[in-house]
Amino acid sequence: MTLAPLVRLRKISKAFPGVQALKQVDFDLRTGEVHALVGMNGAGKSTLVKILAGLYTPDSGQIYWRGQPVCIRNPRQARELGIAYIPQELMLVPKMSVAHNLLLNQEPKLKWLPFILDERALRRKAQIILANLGVNCPLDIPVNCLSVATQQMIAIAIALHQQSQVLIMDEPTASLARSDILKLFRIIHQLKDSGQAVIYISHRLEEIFQVADRVTVLRDGVVQGTFATDEIDTSYILRLMVGHRLASSAPYSTISTSSVEALAVKGLTRRGMYEDIEFKVHHGEILGIFGHVGAGKTELLRGIFGADPIDAGEIRVGGVPVRIDSPVTAIRLGMGFLTEDRKGQGLILSMGIADNIALANLDTLSKWGLVDFRRRNALAWNFIRKLNITPPSLNRWVKFLSGGNQQKVILARWLSRSCQILLLDEPTKGIDVRTKAELYELMIDLARGGAALIVASSDLSELMRICNRILVMKEGRLTAHFLRDEATEEEILSYAI
Numbered sequence: 001m002t003l004a005p006l007v008r009l010r011k012i013s014k015a016f017p018g019v020q021a022l023k024q025v026d027f028d029l030r031t032g033e034v035h036a037l038v039g040m041n042g043a044g045k046s047t048l049v050k051i052l053a054g055l056y057t058p059d060s061g062q063i064y065w066r067g068q069p070v071c072i073r074n075p076r077q078a079r080e081l082g083i084a085y086i087p088q089e090l091m092l093v094p095k096m097s098v099a100h101n102l103l104l105n106q107e108p109k110l111k112w113l114p115f116i117l118d119e120r121a122l123r124r125k126a127q128i129i130l131a132n133l134g135v136n137c138p139l140d141i142p143v144n145c146l147s148v149a150t151q152q153m154i155a156i157a158i159a160l161h162q163q164s165q166v167l168i169m170d171e172p173t174a175s176l177a178r179s180d181i182l183k184l185f186r187i188i189h190q191l192k193d194s195g196q197a198v199i200y201i202s203h204r205l206e207e208i209f210q211v212a213d214r215v216t217v218l219r220d221g222v223v224q225g226t227f228a229t230d231e232i233d234t235s236y237i238l239r240l241m242v243g244h245r246l247a248s249s250a251p252y253s254t255i256s257t258s259s260v261e262a263l264a265v266k267g268l269t270r271r272g273m274y275e276d277i278e279f280k281v282h283h284g285e286i287l288g289i290f291g292h293v294g295a296g297k298t299e300l301l302r303g304i305f306g307a308d309p310i311d312a313g314e315i316r317v318g319g320v321p322v323r324i325d326s327p328v329t330a331i332r333l334g335m336g337f338l339t340e341d342r343k344g345q346g347l348i349l350s351m352g353i354a355d356n357i358a359l360a361n362l363d364t365l366s367k368w369g370l371v372d373f374r375r376r377n378a379l380a381w382n383f384i385r386k387l388n389i390t391p392p393s394l395n396r397w398v399k400f401l402s403g404g405n406q407q408k409v410i411l412a413r414w415l416s417r418s419c420q421i422l423l424l425d426e427p428t429k430g431i432d433v434r435t436k437a438e439l440y441e442l443m444i445d446l447a448r449g450g451a452a453l454i455v456a457s458s459d460l461s462e463l464m465r466i467c468n469r470i471l472v473m474k475e476g477r478l479t480a481h482f483l484r485d486e487a488t489e490e491e492i493l494s495y496a497i
Contacts, residue, residue: 005067006031006197007052007083007166012061014047021047022221025061029166034188034198036208036229039218040241042459045201048218049168052199053085054078084159088171088293090151094144099126101143102158129161133187149180156187160196167191168199171293173207185211203292203458205234205497219243234497242489258283261319262452263335263421265304268313273299274476277313281452283420286443288467289456291496296476297456298340301423304454305337306330317421331360333421336414338407340425346410349399353389354380356398357412383412387442404435411442422446424455428462440466460489472496 007029014022022044029035037045050056052063054075063070065081072078078085092101099122100107108121126139135153143151152172159167169188173181188198188211200212208215209229217224217240224240260283268277274296281287291297302308304315306324315322317333324330327337339345347356357380358365365376377394384392387408389401398409407427414422424443428436443466447453457463463470464484472480472495480495 005029005064008064008067009048009052010062010064012048012051012058012063014044014051014056014058020221022051022058025218025221025223027216027223027226029197029199031165031197032192032195033214034192034200034212036200036202036212036215037218038202038205038208038215038237038241040460042220043218043241044221045218046170047221049085049170049199049201052078052166053083053168055085079162079164082163082165083168084162084164084166085168086152086155086159086170086172090155092143092151092155095142097140098130098137098143098146098154099123099139101154102126102129102161104158129157133157133160147180149183152180152184153187160191164196166197166199168201170201171203172200173202173204173294181207203497205237208237209234217241234494238490238493242493258285258450261316263304263454264316264319266314266316268300268303268315269311270299270303270308271311272476273308274303274473277478279471279478279481281421281454283450283452284447285469286447286453286455286467288463288470289454289473290458290460290463290470290492291456291473292458294475295473295496297458297473298425299476300473301337301425301454301456302339304330305335305423307337331417331419334419335421335423336360336417336419338410338414338422338424338427340429342403342406342410343399347398347406350397352393352395353384353398353401353409354394356409357383357416360413360417379416380412383416387412387415388438402435403429404439407435407439408442411439415446420451422451422453424453426457426459427455428457428459436462460492464489464492 005028009025009027012022012025025048027048037048039045047056051058052072054072054077057073063072070081072081093104103122103125108118108125110116110118123139130137133153133156135157137146137150143154156167172184191198202208212229214226214228215232215237216226217237219241262281262283264280266278269275277300279287289297299308303310304324306326306329315324322333324333330337343349354376358376361379362371365371365379380394389405389408389412398406401409428439443453443455455463455467467484470482470484470492471478472492474496480492482492
């Protein structure tokens with residue numbers, strides 16, 4: 001392996017409103033190397049690679065490419081240098097064919113009619129691109145008809161066809177089966193052998209030792225160290241990742257739970273997503289579910305709420321077995337769901353605050369099919385004031401609100417319906433520190449008022465602050481169950497990797 005640095009990042013800093021994402025970060029990548037980047041949620045991993053990929057610009061610091069200082073202002077400049085970014089959410093055109101995705105913006109044209117696509121040449125070139133990677137799949141079907149694993153291979157093929165020297169892979173195995181992971185690892189080793197370099201981000205630490213030459217640990221935007229993988233072990237990486245928490249992240253006082261069962265699931269299964277899940281949550285309790293991306297947390301909550309079908313298992317509400325075949329049924333049973341994708345699934349962005357709050361209450365706010373706007377406005381104003389939603393406006397489109405205020409609008413929708421069981425999926429994702437604290441206080445108050453909350457999060461420190469109990473999920477299964485005061489973050493994390 002050549003030791004000459006291909007890429008160097010020196011003293012890179014980046015801040016967002018309320019958050020210092022990176023602080024004086026040094027990082028380098030050698031030709032023919034796989035360099036892993038690890039850290040807890042919010043450590044700054046994605047911010048760092050997005051700077052290298054031209055998606056963000058650093059506030060300070062310098063990037064060097066083959067020893068020369070460069071300024072990467074946009075993704076096109078990154079691609080021209082030879083840097084390809086493969087995000088966890090793959091940037092493919094879903095309804096376009098495999099062949100057209102592989103050669104997007106590089107489609108061959110007929111020589112005598114240069115404005116007409118040469119379909120035969122397109123297919124021939126696409127076949128060669130896939131063959132070079134050892135991928136065999138139909139060229140004519142839309143990529144959204146392929147498995148996630150095959151889509152991942154298509155994204156890698158595109159990057160290699162662009163003659164990329166650096167591939168950035170962000171959680172590439174999060175949604176892959178074991179057989180597909182092994183296939184991906186073989187491809188990464190082929191890339192190394194051909195002289196390409198890979199930045200590999202993963203929460204699964206066992207993968208780091210299978211595929212990486214070196215590992216850099218980030219915590220709170222600061223590099224904790226860079227090590228050869230044969231000189232370090234998992235327990236030491238965990239200690240560096242967790243570190244010592246600040247006083248501001250001390251847990252809230254313990255909430256007294258009742259003995260009254262609010263929700264219970266037994267043997268809950270959806271094939272390929274989660275299997276044989278069993279737990280109970282009581283009124284007045286906050287139950288945390290911790291797991292990394294792809295662990296099955298989101299799919300589990302969607303199954304409980306009736307948004308996705310379940311294949312087996314039992315759900316009880318208030319001790320009574322129920323069949324939840326749709327969100328409408330869940331809502332009638334007193335359940336509310338704050339989805340991880342608040343913009344895509346939780347809100348109607350081009351509607352006002354009042355309309356979004358009222359969505360779950362149209363049955364009580366309407367008469368003869370017409371909404372009583374006076375009652376709707378009174379309901380909305382009550383929760384705008386109670387939750388401190390800003391700006392305090394009934395008709396302000398929610399797409400113009402901050403992430404924290406968007407979350408408050410969704411919570412207001414369920415609180416206005418007096419839901420006693422709340423499923424919260426990554427409730428503080430993308431929210432600044434101050435608004436996080438407000439939401440924590442709100443969740444605590446709801447539990448003290450008798451509501452049962454299930455909070456799924458990949459932010460372990462968050463769950464340690466607010467939850468009575470924490471369940472751990474890995475690859476669709478529950479692997480551990482802790483009372484908050486019984487375990488350390490390091491111990492809990494060890495069951496999720």
